[in-house]
Amino acid sequence: MNQLLLYRDKVDSFGTPLAQAAILKTNLAELWINYGCYAPQLQRITIKVLSQPTSSSNCERNWSTFSLIHTKKRNMLKHKKIQKLVYVHYNMRLKLRHMRRKSAQKSEMSEL
Numbered sequence: 253m254n255q256l257l258l259y260r261d262k263v264d265s266f267g268t269p270l271a272q273a274a275i276l277k278t279n280l281a282e283l284w285i286n287y288g289c290y291a292p293q294l295q296r297i298t299i300k301v302l303s304q305p306t307s308s309s310n311c312e313r314n315w316s317t318f319s320l321i322h323t324k325k326r327n328m329l330k331h332k333k334i335q336k337l338v339y340v341h342y343n344m345r346l347k348l349r350h351m352r353r354k355s356a357q358k359s360e361m362s363e364l
Contacts (some may be wrong), residue, residue, distance in 0.1 A: 255290075255291035255292075255293055255294040256291075256294060258290055258291050259288075259291060259294065263290075264290040265287045265288070265289060265290050266287060266290070266291075268287075271283070271286075271287045274286065274287065279302075280298075280302050281298075281299055281302035281303045284298045284299050284302065285299060314338065314342070317338050317341050317342060318334065318338050320341075321334055321337045321338060321341065322334055
């Protein structure tokens with residue numbers, strides 16, 4: 253049976269009185285940790301999504317990058333071009349961060 257249907261139809265651990273009471277009282281990530289054992293793939297994804305803190309910092313970071321690119325000198329750029337430049341800039345920073353972590357891990361391993 254599809255894991256989403258198990259949840260929707262309250263089958264197995266989702267349908268127990270204890271699970272139904274927990275829905276009203278506990279945080280949803282904890283609920284999935286405790287009662288999602290019959291839907292392991294859905295449980296893993298749901299816990300990851302529900303455990304993320306809500307924040308606007310990613311949006312603000314994106315707007316900051318946008319304002320770096322869209323200056324007085326470059327205000328004639330089309331919106332689509334600016335979006336592409338922001339995308340490239342963001343991905344370059346991600347790649348740089350990944351490379352730094354990788355080199356830090358290599359140096360830690362060499363110290364052992």
